[in-house]
Amino acid sequence: MSLDPLCARALCAAALVVAAAGCSTLETYMPVVTSLGVYKIDVNQGNYLSQDMVDKLKVGMTRPQVRTVLGTPLVSSAFHDNRWDYVYEYSRQGKVREHRGFTAYFVDDKLARWEGDEMPQSVVELNRVASERLLKPEPSADDKGFFGRILDWFKRTP
Numbered sequence: 001m002s003l004d005p006l007c008a009r010a011l012c013a014a015a016l017v018v019a020a021a022g023c024s025t026l027e028t029y030m031p032v033v034t035s036l037g038v039y040k041i042d043v044n045q046g047n048y049l050s051q052d053m054v055d056k057l058k059v060g061m062t063r064p065q066v067r068t069v070l071g072t073p074l075v076s077s078a079f080h081d082n083r084w085d086y087v088y089e090y091s092r093q094g095k096v097r098e099h100r101g102f103t104a105y106f107v108d109d110k111l112a113r114w115e116g117d118e119m120p121q122s123v124v125e126l127n128r129v130a131s132e133r134l135l136k137p138e139p140s141a142d143d144k145g146f147f148g149r150i151l152d153w154f155k156r157t158p
Helices: 005-020 050-057 063-070 123-134 145-154
Strands: 044-045 083-092 097-109 110-117
Touching: 050 063, 050 097, 063 097
Parallel strands: none
Antiparallel strands: 044 083, 083 097, 097 110
């Protein structure tokens, strides 16, 4: 007893789909059932800092001068009175896509040093990134997608 080629291909395709069901990349191509019909807004939280803002900092600046350059810190703790923390987080569809932190340290109410994650270059860079988020690249005409490729595989003759 042998399987005809079409039945063998169907069994292979079914095994492939079952094997791919465990992959996390499946969520990329097919929506998760729990998120169907639920709209989640994009959320920007915290202090958005750019590299040109950080470049304006100079050792010895007063707290009001730092506040003018960077804005009000997100975290200013009574337990760490000599440091200000600036945190930025961007979430899309409920998943954190971007997280950055920046800390300014003070000695005698004067800026002593700062450290943090790499910041985007400027507001122009922010606008470029925002436009990329809005304008997703269109798939090419040659790309038939996952199911189109499976259908093409069945159409081939042995």
